[in-house]
Amino acid sequence: MNAQIPRETLITLSNAGVSRGGRTLVSGVDLSIARGEIVTLIGPNGSGKSTTAKMATGVLKPSTGTVVRKPGLKIGYVPQKLTIDWTLPLTVERLMTLTGRFSPSEINAALAAVGAERLLKAAVQELSGGEFQRVLFARAMIRKPDLLVLDEPVQGVDFSGEVALYELVRNIRDTTQSGILMISHDLHVVMAETDTVICLNGHVCCRGTPAAVKRSPEYLKLFGERAAGSLAIYQHHHDHEHGEDGHIHHDHDHAHDHAEHDHVR
Amino acid sequence: MFGDYFTRALIAGAGLALVAGPLGCFVVWRRMAYFGDTMAHSALLGVALSIILSMNMTLGVFAVAALVAGALLILQRQATLSTDALLGILSHSTLAVGLVLVGFLTTVRIDLMGFLFGDILAVSVDDIAIIYGGGIAILAILIFAWRPLLASTVSPELAEAEGLRPEVSRLILMILMASVIAIAMKLVGVLLITSLLIIPAATARRLSSTPEMMAVVAAVLGAIAVVGGLFGSRTWDTASGPSIVVMALIVFLVSLAVPVTRLFGRRPVHGA
Numbered sequence: 001m002n003a004q005i006p007r008e009t010l011i012t013l014s015n016a017g018v019s020r021g022g023r024t025l026v027s028g029v030d031l032s033i034a035r036g037e038i039v040t041l042i043g044p045n046g047s048g049k050s051t052t053a054k055m056a057t058g059v060l061k062p063s064t065g066t067v068v069r070k071p072g073l074k075i076g077y078v079p080q081k082l083t084i085d086w087t088l089p090l091t092v093e094r095l096m097t098l099t100g101r102f103s104p105s106e107i108n109a110a111l112a113a114v115g116a117e118r119l120l121k122a123a124v125q126e127l128s129g130g131e132f133q134r135v136l137f138a139r140a141m142i143r144k145p146d147l148l149v150l151d152e153p154v155q156g157v158d159f160s161g162e163v164a165l166y167e168l169v170r171n172i173r174d175t176t177q178s179g180i181l182m183i184s185h186d187l188h189v190v191m192a193e194t195d196t197v198i199c200l201n202g203h204v205c206c207r208g209t210p211a212a213v214k215r216s217p218e219y220l221k222l223f224g225e226r227a228a229g230s231l232a233i234y235q236h237h238h239d240h241e242h243g244e245d246g247h248i249h250h251d252h253d254h255a256h257d258h259a260e261h262d263h264v265r
Numbered sequence: 266m267f268g269d270y271f272t273r274a275l276i277a278g279a280g281l282a283l284v285a286g287p288l289g290c291f292v293v294w295r296r297m298a299y300f301g302d303t304m305a306h307s308a309l310l311g312v313a314l315s316i317i318l319s320m321n322m323t324l325g326v327f328a329v330a331a332l333v334a335g336a337l338l339i340l341q342r343q344a345t346l347s348t349d350a351l352l353g354i355l356s357h358s359t360l361a362v363g364l365v366l367v368g369f370l371t372t373v374r375i376d377l378m379g380f381l382f383g384d385i386l387a388v389s390v391d392d393i394a395i396i397y398g399g400g401i402a403i404l405a406i407l408i409f410a411w412r413p414l415l416a417s418t419v420s421p422e423l424a425e426a427e428g429l430r431p432e433v434s435r436l437i438l439m440i441l442m443a444s445v446i447a448i449a450m451k452l453v454g455v456l457l458i459t460s461l462l463i464i465p466a467a468t469a470r471r472l473s474s475t476p477e478m479m480a481v482v483a484a485v486l487g488a489i490a491v492v493g494g495l496f497g498s499r500t501w502d503t504a505s506g507p508s509i510v511v512m513a514l515i516v517f518l519v520s521l522a523v524p525v526t527r528l529f530g531r532r533p534v535h536g537a
Contacts, residue, residue, distance in 0.1 A: 054422075057425070057426035058425065058426065059422050059425045059426055074428075075426055075427055075428070076427070077422075077423050077426035077427055079420060079422060079423050082419070082420055082423070084419060085294065085296075086470075087293050087294055087467075087470055088294045088418070088419065088476060089470060089473045089474050089475055089476060089478070089479055090419070090475070090476065091474060091475060094475050094476065095419075097412075098412075098415070098416045098419060098423075099412070099416045099423070099424060099427045099428075099429060100412075100427075101412075123474070143427065149426065
């Protein structure tokens with residue numbers, strides 16, 4: 001589904017890796033993200049997904065290899081977990097301007113895009129997991145980032161919220177043409193619109209389109225028999241770009257296991 | 266207008282409170298109370314060293330407090346002992362070394378109690394100039410760097426990903442804290458400085474819905490504590506520094522009676 005015209009490359013990791021105290025967290029990661037492209041990282045816990053995302057955002061410097069960003073690359077970041085202490089009074093409205101200055105109309109538009117406009121004056125500590133996640137999306141989007149980095153964006157969100165968030169990601173991609181790097185919280189779930197899935201397990205195990213990864217022997221080997229055939233691909237109903245709808249296995253059952261929980265301590 | 270010692274004390278104390286309130290908010294948000302205590306305890310070492318080296322005392326206290334903060338950063342990187350234990354070591358050993366050094370100073374007589382508990386009634390016009398000059402500089406830096414400071418308090422990772430520099434923010438906060446400690450030592454003493462940072466900020470939390478509001482409320486509450494404490498100490502002839510802290514505590518206790526959730530942070534009615 002990539003356009004024929006080569007798109008502007010936003011970021012390129014070449015053979016990038018991070019070691020801490022003699023221990024290798026992740027190594028040999030090659031990936032690049034272009035405008036309008038969605039790259040999803042999957043892998044077990046401790047496989048280096050977050051480390052890879054942190055190299056991309058610049059929070060971690062690679063100890064081997066290189067990370068090249070487009071000059072002036074603007075990143076919007078949705079963290080995996082954000083605990084805001086009660087001692088810090090923060091409304092949604094104020095959270096929206098945490099790292100930059102935006103007008104009230106921009107704030108309202110960004111919140112409306114995620115269906116959270118009524119939360120404008122709410123204290124962030126009182127939001128549910130799903131509400132907070134949507135607000136964090138809006139906060140990252142208001143920056144009009146070139147690259148949106150989503151660390152387990154649907155973690156702690158119930159099933160219908162999960163579908164809505166994936167739809168939101170698709171919308172963001174379509175309307176803003178930003179590149180998207182997403183970490184999936186679940187080994188078996190990627191968005192249908194993902195252009196490239198990268199399976200990590202300390203290194204890159206396999207990569208390709210969701211359909212190709214699902215069939216790849218490395219994926220099956222890494223994630224075991226239970227995973228066989230269960231790479232669920234979230235697909236939007238009106239998406240006609242994929243010709244192989246009939247082959248894509250919808251297995252949403254495991255998504256129900258993720259009960260909504262509160263991010264407030 | 267500065268002729269009366271009591272007026273000078275009021276002006277000096279209120280000036281300090283206006284700076285300590287907003288900065289104290291960061292101390293509370295970042296859970297740096299013990300850290301602030303440690304820097305304050307090192308102030309006595311700063312006093313002793315500035316007498317030995319015959320340098321300006323405010324500068325000496327600032328330098329030692331900043332050095333202690335730097336030493337802590339380096340020790341934290343080694344990550345062998347917990348921050349808590351490191352603070353305990355630095356806090357009490359700098360205080361002890363300071364006290365021992367003061368004992369060696371036979372040529373100069375030092376009012377130890379004055380440094381430990383402050384002597385706000387002895388402030389001079391020069392002291393007021395230092396407090397307001399330094400205070401305005403500190404507030405200017407806080408206002409100028411407010412957004413990155415706050416963003417890296419909420420999440421250093423998020424701030425860094427979006428192009429800010431949380432390490433720089435942290436450094437700025439440490440320097441500002443060292444400055445406030447150097448300015449405040451004469452007024453409330455090394456043992457009570459942290460309370461002026463923390464108590465008004467903690468009180469302001471219950472009355473505020475945004476970080477900016479909390480900073481302003483903390484400044485005002487701090488000034489109220491100073492004025493109330495000083496009048497109280499004159500009325501009942503109590504020690505001035507501790508009286509200010511007691512007044513701050515009373516304001517805090519009163520604020521506990523305010524039903525916060527009714528005032529702020531309420532949830533909107535769900536439409537969906």
